[in-house]
Amino acid sequence: PRIVALPGDGIGPEVVASALQVLHAVGDFAVVEHPVGAAAIDRTGQPLPPDTLAACAAADAVLLGAVGTGHQPADPEAPRPEQGVLELRAALGLYANLRPVRALPALAAASPLKPERTKGVDLIVVRELTGGLYFGRRARTADDAYDTCTYTVTEIERVTRVACELASRTGRRARVTSVDKANVLDTSRLWRETVTRVVAREYPHVALDHLLVDTAAMRLVTDPASFDVVLTENMFGDILSDETAAITGSLGLLPSASLPGAPDPDGGIRGGLFEPVHGSAPDIAGRGQASPLGTVLSVALMLRHGLGRPAAADAVEAAVERALDAGLRTPDLGGSATTDDTTRAVLAAL
Amino acid sequence: PRIVALPGDGIGPEVVASALQVLHAVGDFAVVEHPVGAAAIDRTGQPLPPDTLAACAAADAVLLGAVGTGHQPADPEAPRPEQGVLELRAALGLYANLRPVRALPALAAASPLKPERTKGVDLIVVRELTGGLYFGRRARTADDAYDTCTYTVTEIERVTRVACELASRTGRRARVTSVDKANVLDTSRLWRETVTRVVAREYPHVALDHLLVDTAAMRLVTDPASFDVVLTENMFGDILSDETAAITGSLGLLPSASLPGAPDPDGGIRGGLFEPVHGSAPDIAGRGQASPLGTVLSVALMLRHGLGRPAAADAVEAAVERALDAGLRTPDLGGSATTDDTTRAVLAAL
Ligand SMILES: CC(C)[C@H](C(=O)O)[C@@H](O)C(=O)O
Numbered sequence: 001p002r003i004v005a006l007p008g009d010g011i012g013p014e015v016v017a018s019a020l021q022v023l024h025a026v027g028d029f030a031v032v033e034h035p036v037g038a039a040a041i042d043r044t045g046q047p048l049p050p051d052t053l054a055a056c057a058a059a060d061a062v063l064l065g066a067v068g069t070g071h072q073p074a075d076p077e078a079p080r081p082e083q084g085v086l087e088l089r090a091a092l093g094l095y096a097n098l099r100p101v102r103a104l105p106a107l108a109a110a111s112p113l114k115p116e117r118t119k120g121v122d123l124i125v126v127r128e129l130t131g132g133l134y135f136g137r138r139a140r141t142a143d144d145a146y147d148t149c150t151y152t153v154t155e156i157e158r159v160t161r162v163a164c165e166l167a168s169r170t171g172r173r174a175r176v177t178s179v180d181k182a183n184v185l186d187t188s189r190l191w192r193e194t195v196t197r198v199v200a201r202e203y204p205h206v207a208l209d210h211l212l213v214d215t216a217a218m219r220l221v222t223d224p225a226s227f228d229v230v231l232t233e234n235m236f237g238d239i240l241s242d243e244t245a246a247i248t249g250s251l252g253l254l255p256s257a258s259l260p261g262a263p264d265p266d267g268g269i270r271g272g273l274f275e276p277v278h279g280s281a282p283d284i285a286g287r288g289q290a291s292p293l294g295t296v297l298s299v300a301l302m303l304r305h306g307l308g309r310p311a312a313a314d315a316v317e318a319a320v321e322r323a324l325d326a327g328l329r330t331p332d333l334g335g336s337a338t339t340d341d342t343t344r345a346v347l348a349a350l
Numbered sequence: 351p352r353i354v355a356l357p358g359d360g361i362g363p364e365v366v367a368s369a370l371q372v373l374h375a376v377g378d379f380a381v382v383e384h385p386v387g388a389a390a391i392d393r394t395g396q397p398l399p400p401d402t403l404a405a406c407a408a409a410d411a412v413l414l415g416a417v418g419t420g421h422q423p424a425d426p427e428a429p430r431p432e433q434g435v436l437e438l439r440a441a442l443g444l445y446a447n448l449r450p451v452r453a454l455p456a457l458a459a460a461s462p463l464k465p466e467r468t469k470g471v472d473l474i475v476v477r478e479l480t481g482g483l484y485f486g487r488r489a490r491t492a493d494d495a496y497d498t499c500t501y502t503v504t505e506i507e508r509v510t511r512v513a514c515e516l517a518s519r520t521g522r523r524a525r526v527t528s529v530d531k532a533n534v535l536d537t538s539r540l541w542r543e544t545v546t547r548v549v550a551r552e553y554p555h556v557a558l559d560h561l562l563v564d565t566a567a568m569r570l571v572t573d574p575a576s577f578d579v580v581l582t583e584n585m586f587g588d589i590l591s592d593e594t595a596a597i598t599g600s601l602g603l604l605p606s607a608s609l610p611g612a613p614d615p616d617g618g619i620r621g622g623l624f625e626p627v628h629g630s631a632p633d634i635a636g637r638g639q640a641s642p643l644g645t646v647l648s649v650a651l652m653l654r655h656g657l658g659r660p661a662a663a664d665a666v667e668a669a670v671e672r673a674l675d676a677g678l679r680t681p682d683l684g685g686s687a688t689t690d691d692t693t694r695a696v697l698a699a700l
């Protein structure tokens with residue numbers, strides 16, 4: 001299988017280098033690197049150079065580090081690093097972003113929540129990734145600005161199916177919580193009706209409920225263990241999935257998958273993009289201090305959902321858990337393990 | 351002073367009745383009640399009847415219980431209870447929504463967060479309340495829908511001033527964190543530039559920083575004590591303020607003020623609306639189980655910010671704290687005090 005690695009900006013190159021070592025330890029993969037984000041703007045003037053896009057489109061899976069410089073360019077017309085990721089999502093049709101979050105007992109100390117609140121947390125946020133405010137018409141003048149949130153029934157239907165497929169898997173609870181703001185927004189009303197119809201017609205065994213986004217933001221803090229699969233639109237998903245990342249104290253460990261369809265339990269899906277949930281963290285870039293675990297676990301998701309190698313995925317995840325159980329602690333978990341220490345610990349536990 | 355009470359739906363009437371007893375205990379006020387929300391639709395067919403609006407427009411302050419039935423009407427053309435609140439906000443020009451959140455030591459047990467994380471939390475969320483996605487153009491067909499997020503420089507400037515005035519008050523830390531999604535949205539770029547300009551020109555003593563909304567959603571869980579005044583637009587504010595309400599475990603206790611300007615430290619501001627942060631909780635309505643404390647503390651905000659009676663406001667807040675310190679616990683805090691028990695305890699502590 002052909003894999004494209006996009007190290008990107010900030011700590012991206014460090015964590016991708018580490019994760020690729022783990023990938024090479026579990027199999028034979030051809031990996032080619034390409035620039036994206038600020039790194040690509042520096043080299044080519046564009047956040048997503050045509051060569052990078054062509055390579056990603058031809059790849060079986062893409063591994064991304066992180067993108068962004070942490071500050072907004074003074075010139076509003078200047079190319080933005082983040083634009084590279086948005087274009088990539090649109091061009092590859094990566095409409096379903098999956099973020100699994102589990103409370104690992106080894107990390108209870110790092111969580112801001114009391115242990116009894118995170119006990120049993122095992123949820124997946126499914127975020128629609130190529131619609132909504134992120135891709136709607138927009139404009140600004142000196143006096144005002146607007147952004148447009150648009151959704152079609154087709155866009156809502158397909159991401160609903162991804163959520164339902166995941167909820168139906170062995171080990172999950174066949175429960176989907178759809179999050180919207182149907183008491184205010186027209187797109188949310190369309191969202192709620194469409195999700196309701198798809199589940200009723202195609203997934204009658206799935207228990208569906210609806211939460212308003214403000215209530216969801218609250219319940220994710222007070223009762224995160226009550227969720228199985230959380231399904232939501234792009235902007236709400238951006239906010240809620242980062243909130244979710246915070247509750248278990250394991251932001252540095254969280255992986256994500258952005259897929260052009262529902263993953264097939266047996267075969268994977270060609271063309272997904274896998275990346276850690278954390279950002280480019282420019283403040284600690286280049287110091288060898290960043291935890292590569294979110295990217296290593298993104299490699300596990302890539303093996304499972306992108307490359308159809310579930311056994312290798314399980315092996316990587318088990319190695320990370322063993323290393324943590326043995327006491328490995330990166331700075332974000334209150335320890336002092338460097339990027340290299342962490343890579344070695346995971347390789348040793350494999 | 352003339353006060354309009356809008357009991358609204360669900361537990362609204364119960365908690366408003368309780369809070370009005372507390373109000374009458376601290377002074378002489380003429381209170382008239384009017385229907386809003388589902389209660390108003392039932393009686394008049396409209397969520398904000400003209401009589402209710404006229405009374406609110408002529409009042410010195412409005413006390414609101416809660417609005418909503420907890421389910422979406424099957425007929426998309428049916429009047430919605432929430433529409434009554436949105437029309438009221440727009441008609442009264444209530445562009446600044448203030449939600450103060452403090453961690454009370456007496457409530458540490460009820461908080462989902464570890465005590466060391468909530469220690470010292472004392473923040474105010476300032477949410478823009480009459481712009482953005484809530485009031486933009488929208489439409490839907492059978493196949494798609496859109497909502498528009500619009501902001502003008504003027505709208506951003508005036509709510510920035512409210513945040514800066516509050517941050518400059520005695521007891522606050524002169525720090526404003528503005529939250530946006532400037533790496534993606536045009537409205538957020540306008541927001542960031544405008545906030546930056548207003549603070550630099552008019553409030554140079556205020557320390558301003560900017561957070562992306564996803565990062566803010568995370569940091570509100572991991573480090574809520576780091577915030578002083580959080581300033582954000584309407585939709586982000588809806589989500590983040592409910593998330594904030596969850597962290598201290600005191601949703602049932604939180605008050606809010608929606609104001610047509612910056613409150614004057616000495617005189618109050620005419621025409622504000624005061625309401626608890628919690629919703630109409632239809633599941634427990636009519637049982638006398640609802641905590642009235644969020645509404646009682648909204649009366650305190652009304653006394654302070656709406657009626658220019660800071661001493662009476664302090665007295666009400668102190669009475670609630672004393673009652674809690676003495677062991678008063680409503681069901682949301684793990685106790686069994688009824689609405690009436692709670693009212694009596696606060697009145698006794700006054
Ligand atoms: C970098 C940014 C555009 C991106 C987003 O908002 O989608 C990031 O926050 C994410 O969640 O992947």
Ligand SMILES: CC(C)[C@H](C(=O)O)[C@@H](O)C(=O)O
Nearest residue numbers: 183184214417418432435588
């Ligand atoms: C009832 C609803 C329209 C309202 C809002 O979204 O503004 C509520 O959630 C609030 O925060 O006051």
